[in-house]
Amino acid sequence: xxxxxxxxxxxxxxxxxxxxxxxxxxxxxxxxxxxxxxxxxxxxxxxxxxxxxxxxxxxxx
Ligand SMILES: O=c1ccn([C@@H]2O[C@H](COP(=O)(O)OP(=O)(O)O[C@H]3O[C@H](CO)[C@@H](O)[C@H](O)[C@H]3O)[C@@H](O)[C@H]2O)c(=O)[nH]1
Numbered sequence: 001x002x003x004x005x006x007x008x009x010x011x012x013x014x015x016x017x018x019x020x021x022x023x024x025x026x027x028x029x030x031x032x033x034x035x036x037x038x039x040x041x042x043x044x045x046x047x048x049x050x051x052x053x054x055x056x057x058x059x060x061x
């Protein structure tokens with residue numbers, strides 16, 4: 001299955017996107033600097049879907 005990079009994936013729109021992608025069996029890597037979110041949202045994404053993701057705390061700018 002394809003791997004998808006989700007920038008801002010810990011945020012509101014990003015975390016909902018992560019749920020949909022995981023439910024469609026994509027592997028996802030979330031890149032987020034947590035400037036307007038927390039890792040708690042990603043914990044919930046994994047709890048809701050029963051699937052794991054890779055999180056990278058960082059900034060590409
Ligand atoms: O340089 C940056 C800027 C943002 N982020 C992350 O990107 C994600 C999304 O950023 P944000 O602009 O907060 O978008 P949303 O999460 O979609 O939140 C917006 O939409 C929500 C729902 O309407 C509102 O509640 C928020 O206030 C509003 O910022 C967040 O996890 C941020 O931590 C980065 O990683 N790097």
